[in-house]
Amino acid sequence: MADTIVQGYAGKQLRIDLDRWESREEPLDAAAQRLYIGGAGYGARLLYDELPKGVDPLGPDNIMVLATGPLSLSQVPGGGSIVLCFKSPLTGIWGESRVGGDSGPELKKAGFDYVIVKGRSSKPVWMWIHDGKCEFRDASHLLGLTVPDKTDALRKEVGEPKAAVLCIGPAGEHLVKISSVMSDDRAAGRCGGGAVWGAKNLIAIVIKGSQRVEAADPAGFKSVVKKTHDEIKHIPGFLGLQSGGTIGDIPSNDDGGDWPTKNWSSNSWGKGLELHEHYLAKNFIKGFACYRGCTIACARWIGVKEGPFQTPEHGGAEYESISCFTAYVMSENMDAAVHCTYLCNVLGLDTISTGALIAFAMECYEKGLLSDIDMDGLDLRWGNAEILPVMVKKIAYREGLGDVLAEGVRLASRKIGRGAEDFAVHVKGLEGPAHDPRSGKALAITYATGNRGMCHIHPLEGMAWDRGKLDWGMIKYGVRDPNDVERWDEKGKGRDVALLQDGLALPEVLGTCKFYMYGGVTVDHWAEMVSALTGWPIDGRELLKISERVINLQRLFNAREGITRQDDQVPARVRALPSFGKYSTEPECEVVDLDGMLSEYYQHRGWDPETGIPTPEKLSELGLSIQ
Amino acid sequence: MKVYLKSIGDLRDYLGREPHEIELPEGARFGQLLALIGERWGRSLPPFIWDAEKQHFRGALFFVVDKQVVQDMDMPLQDGQEIALMRALSGG
Numbered sequence: 001m002a003d004t005i006v007q008g009y010a011g012k013q014l015r016i017d018l019d020r021w022e023s024r025e026e027p028l029d030a031a032a033q034r035l036y037i038g039g040a041g042y043g044a045r046l047l048y049d050e051l052p053k054g055v056d057p058l059g060p061d062n063i064m065v066l067a068t069g070p071l072s073l074s075q076v077p078g079g080g081s082i083v084l085c086f087k088s089p090l091t092g093i094w095g096e097s098r099v100g101g102d103s104g105p106e107l108k109k110a111g112f113d114y115v116i117v118k119g120r121s122s123k124p125v126w127m128w129i130h131d132g133k134c135e136f137r138d139a140s141h142l143l144g145l146t147v148p149d150k151t152d153a154l155r156k157e158v159g160e161p162k163a164a165v166l167c168i169g170p171a172g173e174h175l176v177k178i179s180s181v182m183s184d185d186r187a188a189g190r191c192g193g194g195a196v197w198g199a200k201n202l203i204a205i206v207i208k209g210s211q212r213v214e215a216a217d218p219a220g221f222k223s224v225v226k227k228t229h230d231e232i233k234h235i236p237g238f239l240g241l242q243s244g245g246t247i248g249d250i251p252s253n254d255d256g257g258d259w260p261t262k263n264w265s266s267n268s269w270g271k272g273l274e275l276h277e278h279y280l281a282k283n284f285i286k287g288f289a290c291y292r293g294c295t296i297a298c299a300r301w302i303g304v305k306e307g308p309f310q311t312p313e314h315g316g317a318e319y320e321s322i323s324c325f326t327a328y329v330m331s332e333n334m335d336a337a338v339h340c341t342y343l344c345n346v347l348g349l350d351t352i353s354t355g356a357l358i359a360f361a362m363e364c365y366e367k368g369l370l371s372d373i374d375m376d377g378l379d380l381r382w383g384n385a386e387i388l389p390v391m392v393k394k395i396a397y398r399e400g401l402g403d404v405l406a407e408g409v410r411l412a413s414r415k416i417g418r419g420a421e422d423f424a425v426h427v428k429g430l431e432g433p434a435h436d437p438r439s440g441k442a443l444a445i446t447y448a449t450g451n452r453g454m455c456h457i458h459p460l461e462g463m464a465w466d467r468g469k470l471d472w473g474m475i476k477y478g479v480r481d482p483n484d485v486e487r488w489d490e491k492g493k494g495r496d497v498a499l500l501q502d503g504l505a506l507p508e509v510l511g512t513c514k515f516y517m518y519g520g521v522t523v524d525h526w527a528e529m530v531s532a533l534t535g536w537p538i539d540g541r542e543l544l545k546i547s548e549r550v551i552n553l554q555r556l557f558n559a560r561e562g563i564t565r566q567d568d569q570v571p572a573r574v575r576a577l578p579s580f581g582k583y584s585t586e587p588e589c590e591v592v593d594l595d596g597m598l599s600e601y602y603q604h605r606g607w608d609p610e611t612g613i614p615t616p617e618k619l620s621e622l623g624l625s626i627q
Numbered sequence: 628m629k630v631y632l633k634s635i636g637d638l639r640d641y642l643g644r645e646p647h648e649i650e651l652p653e654g655a656r657f658g659q660l661l662a663l664i665g666e667r668w669g670r671s672l673p674p675f676i677w678d679a680e681k682q683h684f685r686g687a688l689f690f691v692v693d694k695q696v697v698q699d700m701d702m703p704l705q706d707g708q709e710i711a712l713m714r715a716l717s718g719g
Contacts, residue, residue, distance in 0.1 A: 234691075236635050241715070249687035255673055464716075
C-alpha cells in the first residue's frame with residue numbers, strides 16, 4: 001500500500017465527477033509528491049497517467065487539475081498561486097496556466113492540495129469547496145454574467161466576502177479556445193482553460209478554508225520564510241517590480257528590440273515612450289497585491305476617467321496585455337489598450353492571444369483575405385483603436401469574424417487560407433507573447449521548446465538572461481554569467497537555456513509566483529523552505545533534478561500527442577530581419593541558426609537529435625518511462 | 628566628498644559597467660547629484676532614459692541608496708555612498 005503520509009501538505013486530493021455531481025477524497029501518494037513535488041509537476045504525472053492519447057480537449061474525458069504546490073501558502077514569498085493543468089483545446093497538447101490570487105492558499109486551508117475534475121455536468125454547475133467539503137450547485141443563473149458579476153454573486157451566495165473565486169466569463173461559456181479562467185482581475189490566461197471549463201459546464205469554483213498546514217519543522221519554516229522576505233526586499237528586481245509593475249519600462253523594451261510590432265513585422269516601434277508616459281500620467285493609480293501576503297505588490301490599479309474608452313478602475317495594465325493592444329496592432333491609443341485588457345478580464349479572454357488574433361486579422365484585412373467572411377462593416381486598418389474593443393467582444397461571443405478567430409490563429413489561418421498561414425504567428429498553436437528573440441536569442445530556443453507552445457514565461461523568458469542580464473542565482477548551477485554573453489550570439493546557448501528552464505520551471509512546480517525569482521528568491525531559498533516544510537532533506541540540485549523530470553514528463557505527454565522536433569520551430573517572420581524600425585538595418589538581430597541552437601539544446605537535454613524525444617537513457621536517469 | 632554611481636543590468640550598455648566616481652561638495656543633496664549626472668551624461672543617453680527638456684530621468688528608472696528607493700531630492704548624500712541606477716523590469 002502506498003505511503004500516504006506527507007508532511008507540509010494538506011494531505012488530500014479531491015476527485016470530481018461532474019457527470020454525477022460527486023466528489024471523492026483521496027490521500028496523497030507520498031512517493032509521487034517526493035518525485036514531482038506538486039503544481040505543474042504532479043499535474044503532469046496525473047495527466048500523463050490518466051489521459052490516453054487523442055482525448056478530445058473539449059470532451060468529458062479531458063481532465064482539469066487545479067494544482068497547488070507545497071509552497072502555496074500566503075506567508076511564503078509568492079505563495080498566492082495555483083496552476084491549472086489540462087489538455088489544451090487550442091494546441092491539442094500540454095496546457096498549463098498559472099494564476100495568482102488567494103485560490104491556492106484557500107484550497108490548502110480547505111484541506112486539499114489538488115482538485116481533479118473529470119466528466120461533464122448535464123447542466124451549468126459551480127462548486128463550493130470549504131473545510132473538507134465540496135458542494136455542487138446549479139449555476140444556470142450565472143450564465144452570461146461577466147466575471148466581476150459572477151464573482152460578486154457567488155461571494156454573496158456563500159456569505160464569504162473573502163472567498164477565492166475561480167470562474168469563466170462569457171468567452172468560456174462560448175467555448176472560445178483562447179478563453180481564460182479568472183480569479184478577480186488575475187487570469188489563468190493561456191491555452192484555453194476557460195473553454196475546457198465551459199465544455200464541462202463548469203462555471204465557477206469557490207474556495208474558502210480555515211484549516212492549517214503543519215510544517216515538519218514549524219520554527220525552521222517560519223525562520224527561513226522570514227529570512228527570505230528580509231533578504232529580498234532590497235534586491236533590484238524586487239524594487240523594480242514593486243515600483244513599476246510588469247509594465248515597468250516599455251520604452252526600454254521598444255528601444256532594445258524586445259517589442260513585437262505589427263504582427264511581428266518588426267521588434268521595435270519607437271512609440272513606447274509616449275505610450276508609457278500617457279499610462280503614467282493618465283491611467284496608473286497605484287500598485288497593489290493580488291494575494292493576501294504579497295510583499296512585491298506588482299499588480300497595477302488603473303483606469304480611464306473619460307473619453308470613448310472610459311474604463312472603471314480595475315487591476316490590469318500588465319506588460320503583455322498592454323503590448324498586445326498597442327504595438328501588436330499599431331495603435332497609439334493607450335486608453336484603448338487599457339479598455340481592451342479590462343474587457344478581456346470581464347469577458348474571460350487571454351489578453352495575449354486576443355491581441356495577437358486582432359493583429360493577425362488586421363494583416364488579413366490589409367491583404368484582402370477577408371472577403372469571404374461576414375465583416376459587418378468592420379474597419380480593421382492597422383492602428384484603428386476604435387475597432388479593438390469591438391473585436392474583443394466579437395471574439396468573446398463568437399460573432400462573425402470573431403467566430404473564426406475564436407478558434408485560435410492556427411485554425412483561423414487555415415480557414416482563411418490564401419497564404420494567411422504564412423503570417424499566423426504561433427508555436428504548436430499557441431500565439432506569441434510580447435517578447436522578441438531578435439532582442440536576445442536565447443528566447444528563440446525557449447519559444448521553440450516550451451511545452452505549452454510559444455510562451456515566454458513557462459518556463460523561461462530567455463531574453464531576460466542574454467539581454468536583460470538576469471541570472472536568477474543560477475550561475476552556481478552552471479549557467480554562464482549573462483554579463484559575459486552577447487545577446488545576439490547563437491552558439492553555446494542551448495545548454496544555458498536548458499539549465500535556466502529547469503530553474504525557472506520551479507515556481508509552477510512549487511506553487512509560487514515566478515516574479516519572486518525576479519525579485520531575488522533563488523533555487524536555494526526554495527529548497528530551504530521545502531525542506532523545513534516537508535522534512536525532506538532537499539537541496540537546490542535535487543529541486544533542479546525534479547524540475548528536469550517534470551519538463552521531460554511534459555515533453556513525453558506532448559510526444560505521445562505527436563509532437564516531434566519538426567514542431568520545435570519559430571515562425572520565419574519572428575526570426576527575420578525586421579521590415580521597419582530601429583533594427584531593420586541590424587542583420588545581427590536575425591535568428592539565423594535555430595536548428596544549431598536546438599541541436600545543442602537537445603544534446604544537453606539528452607533528447608534524440610532526430611526526433612526531439614527524451615532518450616531511454618535520459619528517462620532512466622530521471623525515473624521516467626514511456627507509456 | 629565622493630559618491631559612486633553604479634548602473635544595474637542593461638543600463639550598463641549606456642553608462643558603462645564600472646561605477647563612476649563623482650565628486651560633490653560636502654553636504655550635497657540628491658538633487659544636485661541628478662543635475663550633475665545630466666550635465667555629464669545627459670546628451671549621450673537615449674530619450675527613453677533621460678528627459679533632456681526636463682533634465683531628469685524618466686519615470687521607469689529609479690535610484691537606490693542604502694537599499695532604499697530615493698524619492699526625496701533633498702536627501703543629503705554621504706561620502707563614499709554607492710548610488711545604484713536601475714530600471715523597472717518589463718514583462719513576464
